[in-house]
Amino acid sequence: MTLSMDHIRSNGHTNGHLKKVEPPSSPQKVDYPRLLELGRELLLAIGEDPEREGLLETPRRWADSWREFIEYDPGTTDTVFETSTADQMVTVSGMRVSSLCEHHLLPFWCDVAIGYIADGKVLGLSKFARIAHQFAHQLQLQERLGQQIADEVSRITGTENVAVVLKGEHLCMTTRGIRTPGTMTSSVMRGVFRDEYETRMEFLRLIS
């Protein structure tokens, strides 16, 4: 799948109107017995002996870690408070989330910054991190993660004025393949964050 920045920036709003975004579906369930078998198969496939002492519990631990990742429950993410505030920019930054890249099934982590301008509803502070973790707990692309976080903040707060910046480090780039540490920065700018240079700059200053 090819994602251009134009595609990312245009998603979630059409002609200035908020596009209806469906709430995310509940977390997937893993097939735990199958994961246990696969864990053992994996050890065999790489030439290991699943009966050696150090590996006896490894298929179970491996299955557990997949279950923990896939069946992650973010808790309540949508507590909002009614307010007359319509002119404050709120930013929450430095939220580190871990995810798995969908190409290599290797971890990546991102520092997530979210900004929005409330229009009648403010979102509970802790909910930004809950939302970020919620979408990180699936096989991901960094760009899609940012897009889904923006969609969800927008859906819950009812405003299209949402911005999300992610700075990620991907183990599939740093520990294998090209083996080059580096930071990937991706951004989703919606509404006034996209349309107004000053607002975008203010957001970027506040999160830097």
Ligand SMILES: Nc1nc2c(ncn2[C@@H]2O[C@H](COP(=O)(O)OP(=O)(O)OP(=O)(O)O)[C@@H](O)[C@H]2O)c(=O)[nH]1
């Ligand atoms: N844009 C984007 N690319 C990613 C992300 N995670 C991993 N990738 C990249 O996905 C690409 C997959 O490329 P392929 O050529 O199919 O796979 P590969 O042969 O393992 O590629 P190399 O990593 O270059 O060795 C690589 O360039 C990865 O760095 C992500 O979140 N966003």
Ligand SMILES: [Zn+2]
């Ligand atoms: Zn990868």
